[in-house]
Amino acid sequence: MECPPRPGTNPPLPTPDDLAVGPDGNVYFLEPAMNVVVQLFKDWVGAAVFFFIPGLLSTRGQRRMCGASLSAAEKHGGSTMSRWGRLRCGIIARFLALFCVAAFTPRAKVQSQEVMIRGTGQMVPVCKLTDLDSNVSFFSADTDFIVAFNLHNISESPCVPQPSVAFPQFDQEQVREARPFGLCTDCEDRLPNGQYRVHDPVVLNPGEIGHQTYRWKTVAPAETVKCLHLRALFTPVLVVAPTLFKQVCSEIAVSRTYAGAFVPPAPKDEPHTDEAQRSELFVLSSRKPRYYQDEMFTLHVGLVNSVAGSPSSEECPTLFLRERSPDGATRFDEVPPSGFKTCRSFSLGADRNADWQSGFEVDSGVRSRWTGIGEHNFELFQPVHSSRDDRIQFVRSNKLTVQIDDPALIPRKWQGKVKGVGVDVTLDKDAYQLGEDVPLHIAIENFDAPVPIYAIDPVWDPYPAIGIEVRDAAGRLLPENERSSNEMLWMGHGRGPVAYPAGNVVTIERTLAGQGWLPNRPAVYTVVVTWCPLDGTHFEPGPGLPRKDDIKTYATVQAAATFRIVGEPSPASHWEP
Template identity: 90%
Template sequence: MIRGTGQMVPVCKLADLDSNVSFFSADTNFIVAFNLKNISESPCVPQPSVAFPQFDQEQVREAKPFGLCTDCEDRLPNGQYRVHDRVVLNPSEIAHQTYRWKTVAPAETVKCLQLRALFTPVLVVAPTLFKQVCSEIAVSRTYADAFVPPASKDEPHTDEAQRGELFVLSSRKPRYYQDEMFTLHVGLVNSVAGSPSGEECPTLFLRERSPDGATRFDEVPPSGYKTCKSVSLGADRNADWQSGFEVDSGVRSRWTGIGEHSFELFQPVDCSRDGKIQFVRSNKLTVQIDDPALIPRKLQGKVKGVGADVTLDKDAYQLGEDVPLHIAIENFDAPVPIYAIDPVWDPYPAIGIEVRDATGRLLRENERSSNEMLWMGHGRGPVRYPAGKVVTIERTLASQGWLPNRPGVYTVVVTWCPLDRTHFEPGPELPRKDDIKVYAAVQATATFRTLAEPSPPPTRSLNCCLISGQAEGYRFVRRIANDKRISSVLDFLTRCRLERSRTVELDTFRLADDSLRTSLRSPQRRL
C-alpha cells in the first residue's frame, strides 16, 4: 500500500521490468547504475535488490572481502534510516538503483580487490570493466527516473542508442529446442567502415534477457578469432570482423527457460565527459526456445515396453553444416523397474550415436569431421525411468564426432540400452556389475543428405504492402529502411504487415538500394 493514498500496488516481478546497466568511472569513484523500465501494462513497485559481489578468489585468500553499505546516503547521524515513499512505476516509466565504490585505497593498510561479478538486478560478469574495489560497496535505494551522473545533469547526454548499430548479431535458426546448443554469429553492418577494435582480439559483452525477466551482462570472448589466444573447439581460428565470427550464446551454462530470449552484443570504445563507459552495439536478436517434449514423436524400435526416437530439422544440409539431433527416450510400458544412465549428469554413455552411409557401412574417422566435445560426466550411476515419462536429449553430429565431411546420403542411428535392476536391492552401496543387466537395446534412425553446393534460393514475395511500379517500390523500401526501428529483415516484414496497403516483390526489395542491402546484410541471409 502506498502511504497516504490507500492505493494497493503490486511489487514488480522480473518479467515486468526491462533492466539495463551502465558503468561510470569518475575520479576515485566507480558507479554501476541499473535502469529499470516497467514494460508491463500495470503500475508496480520495484523492490531494491540485494547485491552479492564476487571477488577474485586468489585475492580473497589474502584479504577480507569488502561488504555492502545499504542506503548509506540516507542514513541519519544516529545510524537510523530515513523513511521514503516507495517508487511507483507506471507503464513505460523508469527507476534506477546504483552501486558505487572507491577505486583508490584510503590507506596503505587497505588492500584493494578485483571484482569478478555483481549479483544485482542484472547479473553482471564483467571483470575487465570493473575498476578495483577499495571500499565498501554503497548500495542506493530505488529512485524515480533514469540515472544521470550528478556532475553532468546539465550536460548533453549521449546514449548508446544514438551511436547506431555497428555490427549484426544473428543465429542460424530463429527457433531452437531447450538445451539445443547454438552459437551467435557476429558480423559488421558495413564492412567499409572497418572494425571497432582493429586487429586486436575484441572484448565483447553479451546482454541476455530470459522469458521470466532474468537478465545477464556477460563478458564473452569470440569462439575463434585470428588474434585471440584461446579458441573454442571446432571454431575458426582465422576468423575476423570481415569474415564474421561466433560467440557462445550461453545456452545450458548461463541461462535456461522456454520462451523468447533476447540478445544484444556490446563492445566498449571510450568514455564520455561524465565518465560513462561508451559502447558500440549490435541489433537486438530474439530467439525462441521451444519445449522438445512437444515435438510430434513416433517411437521407433519398440522393445519390451521401451522405445526411442530421433528427429531432424530438415532432410538436407550443406557440407560442413552441423546436424542437430532431437532425441527422445521413453519407458512407456516396461513390466520391470527400468534404470538408465542420466543424460544430464553423464551425457556421453547415456546414449549411443553413429552414422552410416547409403550402403549401411559405418563411417570411418577420415570420412567425418567434428567439434567433438569433451564429456567429463559425474558417475552418478543409473537412475530410475518411471513409466510414461519422456526424456528428451539434444545433441549434434559434430559434437559427437559423426558429421560427414563429404556429400552423400546418410543415416544417423541412435541406440539406447536401458537397464534391468529387478534383482538389485536399493541401498547406500553401489551395485555390482553382475547386479545390473541390459534390459533391451532400442534403436531409432533418421536419414538425411549432405549437399556439396548451396541450393538456389526460391523466388518468394513479401506479400505485405501494393506496388504499381519499381519506382514506388524503391521509395517505399527507402522509407522503411530509414525508420530507426527497423534493424532486420524480420522487422521489415513486421512493419510491412502493418502497412497492409502495399505489396513489394522480394527482388525489388533486394535491388532497391545498395545501402539498404549493406545495412541488412546479415539478416538478409535468412531470407
C-alpha cells in the same frame, strides 16, 4: 548392433563452470573454484550462495554399460585423462546448489506482494522480474566507480520495484589474503543516530523508468586497506564484467530505487548524450530462429558495414552479451570470440582464422548461463571509449530474439519400441549444406515395461547414455576419414544408473559434429540411435553403483533417420538476424 558407447570422438557436456544460486533463487554459472559462501539477509529470508571449485575427486577406473566394460582410455577414444578438469567440479557444485536451494529458498510470505502508498491507501503490486527490462551502465566520478541500473516497466500495470539484494564476487586469490568488502545498503539515507530516513516507494507506471546504483571507492583511504578486483556483481542484472569493473577499495554503497533514468553529472560544456550507446555497428544472428531446450548453438557476429573495419583497435575483441530470459532474469556477461585470428584463446571446433570481415561466433550461454522455455533476447556490446563524463561508451548490435521450445512436444514416431521401452530421433529437415551441423532431437521413454527400468543419466554422463552412429546408403559404418568433429571432449561424472519411471519422456539434444559423426562429403546417410536400458529388478536403492552381477541389459532399442548432405546451401542453413 553393439550397445553404446562406441569408442570415438565424444559429445559436448553442459559446462557448469562456477555455480552460484543468486538472491532470486536462480542457478547461475561463472568460473571454476571451490569455496562456499552463504550470506543471510535479516530483512529477507533467503540466501545468496556461491560455489568456486578448483578441482578435486578421482574417477572410477571402469564403467559398465549394456554389457560392455570400458576403460577410461576406451571412453575417451584411446587417450587416458588423469583429471576430470572443469566438468568434474560440476557434480559437487550441482549437489551443493540443490542443497542450498532447498535450504534457503525465498519465502513469498515474508515479503508482501503489494505495497501501500501513504496518503492514498492504494495498494500497488511489487514489480516482478517479467515486469522490468533492466539495463546497466558504468561510470567513473573522481575516486568513485558507479554501476547504474535503469529499470523500465514494460508491463501494462503500475508496480513498485523492490531494492535488489546484491552480492559481489571478488577475485578468489585476493580474498584469501584480505577480507572482502561488504555492502552498505541505503547509505545515503543513514542518519547520524544510525536510523534511516523513510521514503515513499517509487511507483513505476507502464513505460516509466526507475534506477538504482552501486558505488564504491577506487582509491584506498589508507595503506592498510587492500583494494580488491571484482569479478561479478549480483544485482538487478547479473553482471560478469571483470575488465569493466574498477578496483574496489571500500564498502559497496547500494542506493534505494529512484524515479527516472540515472543521469550522471555532465560537464557544462558537454551535454549528456547516448549517441554512441545507440549506434549499431555489428549484426548479431543465429542459424535458426527457434531451438529446443538444451540444444547447443552459438551466435554469429558480423559488421553492418564490412568496409568500415573493426569497431575498435583491440587485437582481440572484448565483448559483452546481454541476455534476458522469459522469466525476466537478465545477465551482462563478458564473452570472448569462440575463435578469432588475433586472439590467443579459442573454443574447440571454432574457426581460428575468423575476423571482423568474415564474421565470428560467440557462445550463446545455453546450458551454462541461462535456461528456460520461451523468448530469449540477446544484444552484444563492445566498449570503445569513455565520454567526458567518464561514462563507458559502447557500440552494439541489433537486438536478437531466439525462441526456445520444449522438445517434449515434438511429434515422435517411436519407430524403435521394444518390450515397453522406446527411442526416437527427429531431424529439423531432410537436407543439409556440406559442413553444416545436423542437430539430433532424441527422446527415450519407459512406456510400460513390466520391470523397473534403469539407465545412465544423459545429463551427468551423456556419452555412455546413448549410442549414435552414421551409415552410408549401403549400410556401411562411416569411417573416421569420411566424417568430421567439432573437437568437443566428453568427461563423465561416474554416477550409476538412475530410475526411469513409466510414462516420463526424457529428451536429449545432440549434434553429429558434437558426436564426431558429421559426414564430410555429399551423399545420403542414415543416423542410427541406440538405447540400452537396464533391468533394475535386483538394484538396491542408494547412490552407489550396482553390483556387477546385477547389471543386465533389459532391451536394445534403435531409431533411425535419413538425411542428405548437399554441396550447395540448403534451406534454413543461413544465419538469421
